[in-house]
Amino acid sequence: MSGTFVGMPAFPTAARAALGDTQLRRNLAHATQTIRDKRALVVAEVEDWEDLRLAGAGVKEAALRDLATHLETLEASLTRAGATVHWARDAAEACAIVASITHAHGADEVAKVKSMATAEIGLNEALEAEGIAAWETDLAELIVQLGDDLPSHILVPAIHRNRAEIREIFQRRMGDVGKAAPADLSDEPAVLAGAAREHLREKFLRAKVAVSGANFAVADTGTLVVVESEGNGRMCLTLPEVLVSVVGIEKVVATWADLDPMLRLLPRSSTGERMNPYTSTWSGVSPGDGPQEVHVVLLDNGRTRALADDVGRQALRCIRCSACLNVCPVYERVGGHAYGSVYPGPIGAILNPLLNGVSDEQTASLPYASSLCGACFEVCPVRIDIPSVLVDQRAAVVDSHRNDRVPSAEALAMKATAWAFSDSRRLAWAERASGIAGRVITRFSRTTLPGGRAASGRLPGPAAGWTGARDLPAPPAESFREWWDRTDGGQR
Amino acid sequence: MTSARDDILAAVRSALADVSPAVSVPAAPRAPDRGDLVALFVERVEDYRAVVTRCTSAELGGVVAEVLGARTSVVPPGLELEVPNAVVDDAFTADQLDAIDAVVTRARVGIAETGTIVLDHQPDQGRRAISLVPDLHVCIVDVSQVVADVPDAIALLDPSRPLTWISGPSATSDIELNRVEGVHGPRTLHVVLVL
Numbered sequence: 275m276s277g278t279f280v281g282m283p284a285f286p287t288a289a290r291a292a293l294g295d296t297q298l299r300r301n302l303a304h305a306t307q308t309i310r311d312k313r314a315l316v317v318a319e320v321e322d323w324e325d326l327r328l329a330g331a332g333v334k335e336a337a338l339r340d341l342a343t344h345l346e347t348l349e350a351s352l353t354r355a356g357a358t359v360h361w362a363r364d365a366a367e368a369c370a371i372v373a374s375i376t377h378a379h380g381a382d383e384v385a386k387v388k389s390m391a392t393a394e395i396g397l398n399e400a401l402e403a404e405g406i407a408a409w410e411t412d413l414a415e416l417i418v419q420l421g422d423d424l425p426s427h428i429l430v431p432a433i434h435r436n437r438a439e440i441r442e443i444f445q446r447r448m449g450d451v452g453k454a455a456p457a458d459l460s461d462e463p464a465v466l467a468g469a470a471r472e473h474l475r476e477k478f479l480r481a482k483v484a485v486s487g488a489n490f491a492v493a494d495t496g497t498l499v500v501v502e503s504e505g506n507g508r509m510c511l512t513l514p515e516v517l518v519s520v521v522g523i524e525k526v527v528a529t530w531a532d533l534d535p536m537l538r539l540l541p542r543s544s545t546g547e548r549m550n551p552y553t554s555t556w557s558g559v560s561p562g563d564g565p566q567e568v569h570v571v572l573l574d575n576g577r578t579r580a581l582a583d584d585v586g587r588q589a590l591r592c593i594r595c596s597a598c599l600n601v602c603p604v605y606e607r608v609g610g611h612a613y614g615s616v617y618p619g620p621i622g623a624i625l626n627p628l629l630n631g632v633s634d635e636q637t638a639s640l641p642y643a644s645s646l647c648g649a650c651f652e653v654c655p656v657r658i659d660i661p662s663v664l665v666d667q668r669a670a671v672v673d674s675h676r677n678d679r680v681p682s683a684e685a686l687a688m689k690a691t692a693w694a695f696s697d698s699r700r701l702a703w704a705e706r707a708s709g710i711a712g713r714v715i716t717r718f719s720r721t722t723l724p725g726g727r728a729a730s731g732r733l734p735g736p737a738a739g740w741t742g743a744r745d746l747p748a749p750p751a752e753s754f755r756e757w758w759d760r761t762d763g764g765q766r
Numbered sequence: 767m768t769s770a771r772d773d774i775l776a777a778v779r780s781a782l783a784d785v786s787p788a789v790s791v792p793a794a795p796r797a798p799d800r801g802d803l804v805a806l807f808v809e810r811v812e813d814y815r816a817v818v819t820r821c822t823s824a825e826l827g828g829v830v831a832e833v834l835g836a837r838t839s840v841v842p843p844g845l846e847l848e849v850p851n852a853v854v855d856d857a858f859t860a861d862q863l864d865a866i867d868a869v870v871t872r873a874r875v876g877i878a879e880t881g882t883i884v885l886d887h888q889p890d891q892g893r894r895a896i897s898l899v900p901d902l903h904v905c906i907v908d909v910s911q912v913v914a915d916v917p918d919a920i921a922l923l924d925p926s927r928p929l930t931w932i933s934g935p936s937a938t939s940d941i942e943l944n945r946v947e948g949v950h951g952p953r954t955l956h957v958v959l960v961l
């Protein structure tokens with residue numbers, strides 16, 4: 275029904291392909307510029323934004339540091355409010371729980387509210403294998419689903435599509451799965467939104483089972499919170515008889531009052547609005563109002579792994595606002611698909627390795643998908659120091675290769691450097707060799723750096739990977755020691 | 767075999783074995799005094815392209831009737847306002863609600879800073895479905911219900927009730943990140959502010 279990230283190449287390969295797609299780069303540059311401007315305006319309106327960030331980070335950090343207690347409190351409050359609580363160690367367990375609830379009600383379809391947790395566990399594909407159709411109802415998710423595409427942004431999964439492409443997807447595919455798009459569909463955003471309204475309405479009205487995530491789960495009251503724009507969330511949370519919410523264990527906040535900084539931080543950081551059009555909160559079952567059977571699946575799927583990482587733990591504070599994606603120069607150029615995960619951009623570059631470890635090449639490439647410029651940390655509403663976590667994850671990647679039988683070129687170079695630097699005679703010899711190399715490069719090189727210094731282009735052999743994207747300045751012909759000897763420390 | 771619950775809680779505890787749960791959480795700052803809250807509320811609600819009409823309580827019935835015009839409407843059982851041609855909600859199905867043009871409700875609180883209205887779905891607002899499916903939502907807010915900012919609303923609201931926070935008509939930013947009004951929720955929000 276939709277694509278899969280499984281088997282994606284490592285970031286550098288995927289990024290190179292994405293960089294060649296000029297349409298993608300234009301769409302992304304336009305969209306991220308729009309959202310950056312909007313965010314900047316509404317953030318500037320809040321005089322004490324930095325203090326609000328500190329409060330938001332504090333609320334989430336406090337919840338994480340006593341997570342077991344809060345999870346038990348949440349479970350008790352939810353149960354008291356009439357909800358059924360399930361626990362899932364991994365994606366397969368969570369998907370199986372949702373499928374069995376759906377089967378128990380004899381349903382062969384579910385209506386879905388956009389949720390990162392259900393995207394992460396591949397719920398749609400798992401349900402499809404069980405004969406259950408999962409209808410995405412968020413406009414961008416619908417565009418991705420109908421286009422057999424992959425999400426490329428946390429907030430706007432179809433950010434890589436422009437209006438003309440969306441019109442084409444709607445016209446080609448809507449009729450296959452429900453109400454067809456009108457024949458005279460234009461590419462006006464309002465008209466496209468109207469077509470989505472028509473297409474999805476029959477699905478909302480007949481859905482028996484809905485699946486959601488939650489932006490926050492309040493431990494002391496058993497309240498779940500869904501923040502949205504279109505009203506598809508309200509439809510799914512209100513009309514069906516049965517509601518299943520898949521909630522990552524890191525979504526917990528301790529108290530109802532803790533929602534205050536979060537609900538002020540999230541919409542301004544995310545869509546650049548003072549408040550998003552709709553926020554729904556519910557605590558279990560409300561007699562005579564909304565679903566009368568409410569399930570909550572508390573999901574681990576790597577979160578306890580991340581929680582054990584002293585530097586990386588802060589990534590679990592993330593409220594999925596996507597501000598870090600929108601300001602990231604790397605994301606803006608390569609787009610979300612190159613990250614090979616439902617979590618792209620700066621947060622994806624740390625969250626994927628933290629949740630899954632760095633044993634596969636694709637995930638291990640992610641901590642390097644950054645120039646460490648720090649823009650992500652500056653905008654993050656919960657002050658996740660993404661650059662520090664990136665550096666720490668790079669160390670984790672290097673550590674994971676310590677016992678490799680064939681050492682990497684980088685490891686060999688580092689070893690050789692250590693050997694040369696630890697003895698002054700060896701160092702003097704190495705510098706002389708470098709000076710000769712420098713004179714050779716200067717004579718033959720066709721690359722000149724700003725300032726006129728010669729540089730090597732792409733070097734052959736093991737250094738090719740490093741020099742493929744960088745110019746290596748030619749070493750100076752005379753080393754510092756040679757200069758010192760010749761001039762007696764600058765006296766002559 | 768241990769349960770998933772026990773495994774997860776044990777994994778959480780072992781992950782945090784050397785971590786102190788004590789963190790100081792700084793209090794969230796308050797927005798400075800903005801002066802006339804009602805004026806700010808109106809300005810910010812209108813900023814979402816919602817329509818705002820001000821009236822006295824004596825004028826309310828006439829204003830609501832005028833806003834509705836010839837439209838059919840549903841009202842909650844506890845609205846306490848005569849609305850011409852309205853049907854009182856009687857556990858209508860979603861399909862039945864879909865055939866009705868408009869809904870008239872009251873509200874629980876209005877937030878000036880963000881232009882937000884919160885419904886807590888008491889009998890004067892009705893269950894969630896009625897203020898969702900019809901295409902026009904006429905929402906009556908009393909000026910005394912307007913508070914300054916989000917923390918004031920949080921303090922007033924009862925989390926055990928279902929709550930719907932509404933900031934303008936339904937909208938999306940999913941196409942090229944431009945805001946477009948009118949997706950699945952009511953495409954028109956008309957706020958009647960009673961002075």
Ligand code: SF4
Nearest residue numbers: 592593595596598654
């Ligand atoms: S890391 Fe911070 S900025 Fe990025 S999505 Fe999460 S909360 Fe938002």
